[in-house]
Amino acid sequence: MTSIKSLLAESPYLTSIPASYIFRNNNIDPNDSALLTEPELKIPIIDFSLLTSGDPNQRSKVISELGEACENWGFFMVINHSVPERLIDAVIDGCKGFFDLAEEEKLEFKGKHVLDPIRYGTSFNASVDKVFYWRDFLKVFVHPQFHFPNKPSGFSELALEFCKKIRQVVKGILGGISEGLGLERDYIYKSLNLESGLQVFAANLYPPCPQPELAMGMPPHSDHGVLTLLIQNGICGLQIQHNGKWVNVNAIPNSFLVNTCDQLEIFSNGKYKSVVHRAVVNNNATRISLAIANGPSLDTVVSPASELVENRPPAYIGLKYKEYLELQQSRNLNGKCMLDCVRLL
Ligand SMILES: O=C(O)CCC(=O)C(=O)O
Ligand SMILES: [Fe+2]
Numbered sequence: 001m002t003s004i005k006s007l008l009a010e011s012p013y014l015t016s017i018p019a020s021y022i023f024r025n026n027n028i029d030p031n032d033s034a035l036l037t038e039p040e041l042k043i044p045i046i047d048f049s050l051l052t053s054g055d056p057n058q059r060s061k062v063i064s065e066l067g068e069a070c071e072n073w074g075f076f077m078v079i080n081h082s083v084p085e086r087l088i089d090a091v092i093d094g095c096k097g098f099f100d101l102a103e104e105e106k107l108e109f110k111g112k113h114v115l116d117p118i119r120y121g122t123s124f125n126a127s128v129d130k131v132f133y134w135r136d137f138l139k140v141f142v143h144p145q146f147h148f149p150n151k152p153s154g155f156s157e158l159a160l161e162f163c164k165k166i167r168q169v170v171k172g173i174l175g176g177i178s179e180g181l182g183l184e185r186d187y188i189y190k191s192l193n194l195e196s197g198l199q200v201f202a203a204n205l206y207p208p209c210p211q212p213e214l215a216m217g218m219p220p221h222s223d224h225g226v227l228t229l230l231i232q233n234g235i236c237g238l239q240i241q242h243n244g245k246w247v248n249v250n251a252i253p254n255s256f257l258v259n260t261c262d263q264l265e266i267f268s269n270g271k272y273k274s275v276v277h278r279a280v281v282n283n284n285a286t287r288i289s290l291a292i293a294n295g296p297s298l299d300t301v302v303s304p305a306s307e308l309v310e311n312r313p314p315a316y317i318g319l320k321y322k323e324y325l326e327l328q329q330s331r332n333l334n335g336k337c338m339l340d341c342v343r344l345l
Contacts, residue, residue: 001126003136004207006103015210023131023216041247043240044069045255048169049080051176059176066173067180070260070268074275075240075249078173078229078256083165085254091162092233094155095203095288098138101151109138109149114329115322117147124218124333134215134281136205143167143199144297163199163292170194170227170294173258181268183307191305192226192267192296198321199294200225206237206279206287217279217287221333223261224325225295230257235287241276262324262339263296266316269304270345276335298322315345 008014046069050062069076098106111119119139123132141147142163148156174194175185189195206217217237230238238249238257251257265274279289296302303318319342328338 001122001132003103003106003122004134005099005136005205008207017134017209017211017215021132021134022214023133023219024214041242043247043249044073044076045252046076046078046173046176046258047080048078048172049082051172063176063180066176070177070180070264070272073240073242074260074273075242075277076258077249077252078169078258079252079254081169081256083162083169083256087158087162087165088231088254090158092231092288092290094152094158095138095205095290096233097152097155098149098203099136099205099288105151106138111139114326117141117145118149120149125329125331128330128332130332131216133218134206134209135217135279136207138201138203140201141198142201144196148201159201163201166229166292167194167199167294169229169256173227177264177272181271181305181308183305187305187307188226188264188267192263192302193300194226194294194296196297197295198225198298198325199292202291202293204279204287204289204291206281206289208283208286209281210283212281212283215281217281219333220276220278220335222265222274222276222336222339223259223291223293224263224321224328224338225261225293226263226267228259228261228291228293230259230289230291232257232290233286233288235282235285237279237281237287238289239278239280246278261293261295262328262336263302263321265339266302266342267305267308269308269312270315271308274336274339295325296321298325313345316342317344 050058106120109118109120122136123129174188178187209215239246259275262274301318304314
């Protein structure tokens with residue numbers, strides 16, 4: 001399966017996309033006409049420094065903001081996270097450097113199975129996708145064991161430092177979410193074994209597309225883990241579903257875009273729904289996004305927390321995270337269809 005990058009290198013003056021990439025027709029999709037832009041809506045913003053500050057009033061205020069964001073949006077932007085901007089920029093440059101390698105060099109990292117620790121590819125799962133997505137990707141398992149491509153030089157070291165810092169931010173946010181649910185600060189972190197949790201570094205390349213209104217970078221889906229943190233190269237393209245409408249996310253510079261994922265929905269017994277999101281493409285700039293997915297350890301059986309099923313019976317069956325992940329990755333990416341496999345109510 002040809003990457004988008006090679007497709008464009010072979011046909012630099014492409015004016016229409018191959019039929020196999022036509023995902024939608026704006027004229028007939030009512031969902032697409034329901035697009036809202038974000039300023040009217042105020043996507044929640046969480047000040048991470050207040051979560052870690054010693055001031056209990058500020059902390060309890062931000063914990064309740066976090067709870068509202070999880071309940072009403074499943075999405076928020078995190079500012080003042082203390083991960084240096086130069087590190088973020090360098091990691092994004094590293095992703096660009098990887099995608100700029102010759103195709104033969106990248107193909108050395110072409111994985112076969114969803115649990116292969118390094119996988120370079122295109123679309124989502126090109127062997128089952130009915131329509132191809134306008135996206136090339138590099139997915140790497142960086143925790144509990146750190147794997148990484150050995151090129152471009154220096155990229156691996158930067159990624160190691162970055163992912164470690166992200167785990168600290170995730171720990172802080174999950175502490176706030178736990179307390180917001182009335183649990184001990186480290187309850188979610190411990191119950192889901194985040195200390196040995198799976199962390200996936202997923203870099204996405206969306207080259208300019210001659211017919212962006214017909215193509216899709218990534219189709220509507222929810223993420224399988226607990227929390228995903230996303231950064232990008234200053235070019236927007238992420239949209240989240242909110243009250244049945246698509247909302248453009250205009251990221252605050254240097255913020256992390258955070259979405260709550262399926263394992264948190266299951267663990268919170270449906271109180272915090274994982275958010276459906278997608279990536280649209282444009283016709284003038286290459287977009288790079290980097291999603292860091294943070295999940296339980298692969299052998300954790302995730303089920304609704306016992307503390308949260310007192311007033312409401314469990315709404316999901318327990319399933320080992322590894323099994324959930326294998327199922328999700330081997331199918332078509334389609335909204336929240338995976339959660340339906342474990343839903344009881
Ligand atoms: O590129 C984006 O904005 C979204 C990426 C995404 O949803 C993912 O990698 O799971
Ligand atoms: Fe996603």
